[in-house]
Amino acid sequence: MSLIDKISDDTPTLEEEAPFETSTDANNADSPKKSLSEPIFQQMPRTCQIFRQSKVNTNLIADLPKRIEECFTQIGLKVSDEIKVLVPPISAWDKSRGQYIADKIVENACKQASDKICLHLLEDDAYDGIWNFVFGVAHRSQGCMVTLYRLNNDPDLIYKICISLLGHVFGL
Known part of the structure; x- marks a missing residue:
């Protein structure tokens, strides 16, 4: 395993770091909504x-x-x-x-x-x-x-x- 692979494996993804659950707005599929009742809270x-x-x-x-x-x-x-x-x-x-x-x-x-x-x-x-x-x-x-x-x-x-x-x- 190369150093780059090792770093990639250990680096959290955006989904892992995000303190909120995301969903999409019905009017705009690209607009994420954040739930204030999710992980960090x-x-x-x-x-x-x-x-x-x-x-x-x-x-x-x-x-x-x-x-x-x-x-x-x-x-x-x-x-x-x-x-x-x-x-x-x-x-x-x-x-x-x-x-x-x-x-x-x-x-x-x-x-x-x-x-x-x-x-x-x-x-x-x-x-x-x-x-x-x-x-x-x-x-x-x-x-x-x-x-x-x-x-x-x-x-x-x-x-x-x-x-x-x-x-x-x-x-x-």
Whole structure:
């Protein structure tokens, strides 16, 4: 067996990697549809715990659990009504930049959420790698963080960023 054959045998096909079941649209045979109840979603937690930094304005996020749950009803996601306060770890603070390290915030929240998807809302600024700042960061199948620092206290914008990042958590 040649090296190329070996690589070909070990390389997953698109069908093996695809997290969704595909079918065709009745109107367009070339248009695949994705089912949100297939493989990746069957293996992931179906509950979400929202955490917040203590200084996050609770009025801005009061209806967030309900709105997130409504958005993800197709996959049966349940969101805890209680938004718990979670202090970011000291190790996540980059004193020289005056910002939090986004990945460390997500990792900490995921540890606290144990077997749930986590969403950590941060009032302070955050960055990730080469980016000077981020609106949030998602770790697939685990959780995400959203910083409200640049979102102008806009509840709808906060909601949209949360939905976008939770979508990344679910591989969308």
